[in-house]
Amino acid sequence: MKLKLSLLLLLASGYATQVSAQATNAWKTATGGGYTYKYVTGDPTHSRFYTLKNGLTVILSPTDKQPRIQAYIAVKAGSKTDPADHTGLAHYLEHMMFKGTDKFGSLNWAKEKPLLDKIDNLYEQYNSTKDEAKRKEIYKEIDKTSGEAAKFAIANEYDKMMAAMGGQNSNAFTSFEQTVYTEDIPASSVDKFLTMQAERFRNPILRIFHTELEAVYEEKNRGLDSDPNKVQEAMFEALFPNNNYGKQTTIGTVEHLKNPSLKAIRKYYYSYYVPNNMGVILSGDFNPDVMIKKVAQNFGYMQTKPTPAYTFAPEVPIAAPIQRDVYGPTPENLTIAYRFPGATTRDARLLSLMGSLLTNGKAGLFDLDLTKKQKLLSAFASNYTLKDYSVLLLRGTPVKGQNLDDVKALMLGEIEKLRKGEFSDDLIQSIVNNYKKSKIEQDESYNQRASNLMDDFTSGVDWRTDVATINELSKVTKAQIVAFANKYLKENNFVIVYKHQGTDKNIVKVDKPTITPVEVNAGEQSAYVKAINAMPSNAIQPVWLDFNKDIQRATAGKVDVLSVQNKDNSIFRLYYRYDMGSWNNKLLPVAAQYLQFLGTDKMTSEEISKAFYKLASNFNVSASTEITTVSINGLQENFGASVTLFENLLANCKPDAEALKGLKARLKRSRENLKLNKAAIMQGLVNYAQFGANNPFNNVLTDEEIDNLKADDLVAILHNLVNYKHTILYYGPQTAAQTGVTLATLHKTPATFAAYPDKKVFTRQKMDKNMVLFGNFDMVQAEIQWIRNEDAYSPAKAPVIELYNNYFGSGISSIVFQNIRESKALAYSTYAFYVAPQKKDDDNTFVAYVGTQADKMPEAVKAMNELLNNMPESEKGVLAAKDNIRKSIETERITQDGILFTYLAAQRKGLNYDERKNTFSAVSKLGFADVQAFASTELKGKPFTYCVVASDKRVTDDDLKKYGELVKPDMKQIFGY
Incomplete structure (x- = not known):
């Protein structure tokens, strides 16, 4: 489960829709299968919109690209x-919707129910009691009763059921005005899926609550450790003092988290x-x-209300800038936000266009003036559309100085x-x-189709308007956009959030309550789930890649061309792939970055x-470390022009001293910022664990080497790139032969390829004793x-x-x-x-992870180590895992350029066949004994290296030394500079 709080970038939104300028889009009504539905003329997704008798909205968008279904x-x-006195409640409920009903998730509902009723009442007493001593006594009783109730519960039975039917990405998310449950299932399992979902929403039981509540505490602590999350909360609080967008957060306050009410959740x-x-x-x-x-038969029982x-x-209206200041350990940045009308308005659609005028990755004002000219380390603008209001967000990160x-x-x-x-007259048409x-690319994906339809449903956007948006925006004039900008972007009507690098003195950790581990009954199964498992499903035959048949081959001059033909639309994707990278030349990634700032003698x-x-x-x-890839993509009608434009840039780019000066400053600031990133610190520790003090992660330029970078050297690397052996990969409407002929003219190569520079070799360490690598970071977890x-x-x-x-x-x-989180x-x-x-010559690696409160670290480490040394046995769990693997492979279709990259990946492993075929055949013959062996x-009894990122104020050296020899590399040792 997750909170959907990330900023939505424009091109991922549902507003981009393919429709010709001449087409008209209108709602029409039709009947099929005895049900009336609405559809939009000119809709490339052919989506149907039904309303059942009980008011349930059903939206169906058929596509046969893969034998799977994305369901929301x-x-x-x-x-x-959320009620004002129970913030975070919608998110609580989202978590609890995975716990089952009176029919599944329980071994004995008659015995479980009285205990759950008692827990209900205990929480009400707990919430109404102010005396801390009494609260502790009540919580002890909650913990005790929860343990008794858990003896009758089957934890994660829903998730096991979905896994057994071949489900993937089983999850849910809660945002401001939507709670969404998501599944990606085999088409053959749809009857089981719908039966399970209808039951799931019939009578959800709030069982195993206090351990799930602790998971929500952990989620809150992760939010407290997230500076971007704090910036967003501060921004919304300032933008929306009257709306709950700003008055309360999705995960809720610490106070409300500590005082949940099961009765309030049930009422919600x-x-x-x-x-x-x-829907x-x-x-x-x-x-x-x-x-x-099928949907009507399963969900028809629900009663409208x-x-x-x-x-x-x-x-x-905001009359003067509203400033907020946020502090935290990550790099400083600045956010400016303007308020706009909500998602259903034309102004929200114009906002999306205006956002692209500022940032589109290539030709927006921010792209050209701030990023391209390296005036800022990063800068972007994006629109965030919600039902009641929308927001234009500007985010910038400073360069050094x-x-x-x-x-x-x-x-x-x-x-x-x-x-x-002051922007190009033709920029709107380019957008x-x-x-x-x-939109063409989005419509290829059944996942993206469902996501766009779901977002429109929950935000109230008319799908007809969405389908017609491109046609609508193509008629917008520069004068209209300028007027629109002047209407909403005043000199002082914004919120500004300063994210400072420093200690957050206001942070409040959610304290760890005492929790006795509960039973999870991992090997048990309810009668209801057994019945669903017994339901018939249509068999789907797996489809294996045949690298000889599925890939077309040709040559372009002396270069091999591997191709898969796109017979669906006009999109092409072209790659030049080199078997060399930073291990061959540390300057290669820098030269690749430098190229985006360079011009030629004829074009800036x-x-x-x-x-x-x-x-x-x-x-x-x-x-990357061993592979360099040039990628070009676009519409086939512009293939020649796109390739020519790139080839000219690569061959004729010229040194630019000012651009190099900016790049050096960019590199240095980026490197400084990386040291303030806990994920980067962890990545460095993991590399240290695998390879030792000198490893791929810190195989980077020193500060002195950056200072001594020369424009001529970097440009020479770019000019010479084509002289090294490479392979051409093409996915598009042309055949391999046609592509080879075209590229033989456009892509000039030498008569003889140069040898790759010698590659640096890193050797993995033999791990013969327990070690602990520690990286200090100011965080709760x-x-x-x-x-x-x-x-x-x-x-x-x-x-x-x-x-x-x-x-x-x-x-x-x-x-x-199940063990570490659920129990x-x-x-x-x-x-x-x-x-x-x-690669075939490299070693396997084992990785395990726990993110926990610092004061729970000893318990968490102990729990993981117990599992690694004594893996619990569950034959049903192994059967479910086997079913998931086989059904996932049965319904997986590797298509488009995925075929090419799968082939290249197999080659690196020394294989000339689709590896999935062996797994599919062999896994059915395996059992728990094989997994245990x-x-x-x-793993059993073997030494590990523990990589720990935490605050040295919360975790002591003595704590860490319990697990092995302690090494605390400094930041220079971790990062190499």
């Missing part, structure tokens, strides 16, 4: 409709989880005439240019062309960016990773590794999750899995 069950209720469920306030959104491989009958209306006083007021001046300077119309391309860097954007094309050069270098890669082990990972530590239904409430996030290498051989 959405409720139009979120934190905005009965108020908002009613059919006329819910079932499905996209995938099905016949909609058949599917609607009026829902409480949400009302609020309109926000008063700047303060946040400098960032403010630069970003507001671009807003002033927008208000004056529309890129929207069209984006800004003109090149504009030209690519006008073509609705993109290019990128990326250099402690994060621990267990790292072990294993033996050499062997394809024969792939099936048992897949089964071990699925059963033991990957996913909500795994042993690790012991020691973490919000935890996992463990065995990782195969990317694998775990005993590879």
